[in-house]
Amino acid sequence: MTEITQGLDETSVSVHPTDLNDQRQQLLDLLCQLAYREGDFTLSSGQSSRYYINGKQVTLDAIGALLTGQVLFSMLSPETLAVAGLTLGADPIVTAVSIVSAYENRPIPALIVRKEAKGHGTQAYIEGPELAPGTQVVVLEDVVTTGASAMKAVHRLRDAGYKVEEVISLVDREQGGAELYQKEGLKFRAVFTIAQIQARYQELGL
Numbered sequence: 099m100t101e102i103t104q105g106l107d108e109t110s111v112s113v114h115p116t117d118l119n120d121q122r123q124q125l126l127d128l129l130c131q132l133a134y135r136e137g138d139f140t141l142s143s144g145q146s147s148r149y150y151i152n153g154k155q156v157t158l159d160a161i162g163a164l165l166t167g168q169v170l171f172s173m174l175s176p177e178t179l180a181v182a183g184l185t186l187g188a189d190p191i192v193t194a195v196s197i198v199s200a201y202e203n204r205p206i207p208a209l210i211v212r213k214e215a216k217g218h219g220t221q222a223y224i225e226g227p228e229l230a231p232g233t234q235v236v237v238l239e240d241v242v243t244t245g246a247s248a249m250k251a252v253h254r255l256r257d258a259g260y261k262v263e264e265v266i267s268l269v270d271r272e273q274g275g276a277e278l279y280q281k282e283g284l285k286f287r288a289v290f291t292i293a294q295i296q297a298r299y300q301e302l303g304l
Contacts (some may be wrong), residue, residue: 118172125165126290128156129269130299141243151295153240153268157190166268167194169289170238171202173266180235180260182209182224184251187240191268195238209235211251223254231259239267242288245275249282269295 156162192208199206209226270288279286
């Protein structure tokens with residue numbers, strides 16, 4: 099069994115690619131150690147919050163990216179033919195999943211959805227390989243709050259002719275995102291809820 103270790107704040111991180119439960123636990127710990135902070139914060143929505151979670155601190159970390167790709171890839175249905183997400187938060191996530199899929203002998207392309215159309219060339223909203231109309235695409239996100247960011251990606255992908263029925267996020271802040279997706283007829287799953295991260299954060303004494 100392959101093992102990769104990395105020093106992190108005096109913590110040894112081991113990655114066992116064939117052990118999904120271990121991967122999930124290590125991903126949870128990395129989110130607590132690197133991404134989650136408590137204090138007084140103002141979110142992009144303008145809301146005040148007593149905590150903040152920056153998923154990019156994990157998804158742009160070498161081991162964090164690997165774990166993210168492994169865990170999210172394991173959640174994809176056999177019908178999934180591509181993964182996509184709204185730039186910038188989803189960029190490293192869809193890339194990680196696509197790379198892991200190649201190592202798993204089930205290559206899945208990644209699509210990046212721009213917030214605004216490119217101002218030159220094809221002026222496209224979507225970057226990545228051109229796929230057949232009706233291709234089943236799963237939208238990935240790092241942290242879901244209201245759900246609005248991922249919905250932008252869903253609409254752009256559907257406008258391009260792709261079939262989008264599901265959103266998967268690393269973290270659900272449980273502030274309305276799941277309800278929005280349900281209204282839009284989308285299936286939604288999260289690897290972790292914010293309550294799980296907060297509980298583990300306390301256990302680790304961070």
